[in-house]
Amino acid sequence: xxxxxxxxxxxxxxxxxxxxxxxxxxxxxxxxxxxxxxxxxxxxxxxxxxxxxxxxxxxxxxxxxxxxxxxxxxxxxxxxxxxxxxxxxxxxxxxxxxxxxxxxxxxxxxxxx
Amino acid sequence: xxxxxxxxxxxxxxxxxxxxxxxxxxxxxxxxxxxxxxxxxxxxxxxxxxxxxxxxxxxxxxxxxxxxxxxxxxxxxxxxxxxxxxxxxxxxxxxxxxxxxxxxxxxxxxx
Numbered sequence: 001x002x003x004x005x006x007x008x009x010x011x012x013x014x015x016x017x018x019x020x021x022x023x024x025x026x027x028x029x030x031x032x033x034x035x036x037x038x039x040x041x042x043x044x045x046x047x048x049x050x051x052x053x054x055x056x057x058x059x060x061x062x063x064x065x066x067x068x069x070x071x072x073x074x075x076x077x078x079x080x081x082x083x084x085x086x087x088x089x090x091x092x093x094x095x096x097x098x099x100x101x102x103x104x105x106x107x108x109x110x111x112x113x
Numbered sequence: 114x115x116x117x118x119x120x121x122x123x124x125x126x127x128x129x130x131x132x133x134x135x136x137x138x139x140x141x142x143x144x145x146x147x148x149x150x151x152x153x154x155x156x157x158x159x160x161x162x163x164x165x166x167x168x169x170x171x172x173x174x175x176x177x178x179x180x181x182x183x184x185x186x187x188x189x190x191x192x193x194x195x196x197x198x199x200x201x202x203x204x205x206x207x208x209x210x211x212x213x214x215x216x217x218x219x220x221x222x223x224x
Binding site: 031033040042043044045048055056091093095097098099101103104106109 | 115145147154155156157158159162198200206209210211212213214215216217
């Protein structure tokens with residue numbers, strides 16, 4: 001399978017703990033996006049990378065959130081001091097420049113207890 | 114904010130065509146219309162996109178009105194597996210080219 005891969009698929013953590021998610025994009029896709037989705041809503045944009053450069057961050061990305069893409073390939077999204085409101089599906093997508101469509105992974109579902 | 118409006122839900126009978134409408138009256142000249150769908154617990158799946166001409170692929174057809182203010186996604190022979198949330202998205206393919214999702218339309222295909 002050469003699609004976008006996200007790990008883990010599910011994560012349950014206690015409030016106050018730190019969590020990290022990983023996204024492996026489609027090979028050679030230089031653009032990578034993180035989204036968050038809560039129940040009944042469409043995905044909401046969090047941040048965007050072109051190669052290793054983080055070029056845009058949504059105001060949804062509080063200072064407890066940090067994303068990296070150190071070598072322009074895989075990316076990680078870390079949430080520090082998790083809160084119950086962080087419970088959501090975290091989606092990663094990748095694409096090439098231009099009109100090429102974004103391809104999404106199946107997400108990491110985070111539950112904060 | 115999403116630049117599209119879609120009805121919240123619709124249904125159709127299995128084997129019949131499903132016509133999903135979308136309004137995007139403020140679309141600008143360099144913006145494309147993209148359609149995605151999402152089945153429960155999966156990531157959004159790309160279906161089709163277009164600028165101004167009608168488009169067809171193995172999954173669906175996209176009909177865009179001449180003034181580009183609305184479009185229709187057509188699933189020619191709906192199956193139960195097509196039950197999903199369908200998102201119509203207007204995308205500026207310059208800059209960061211992100212997708213801005215609305216709430217989508219829930220399509221229920223009945224046997």
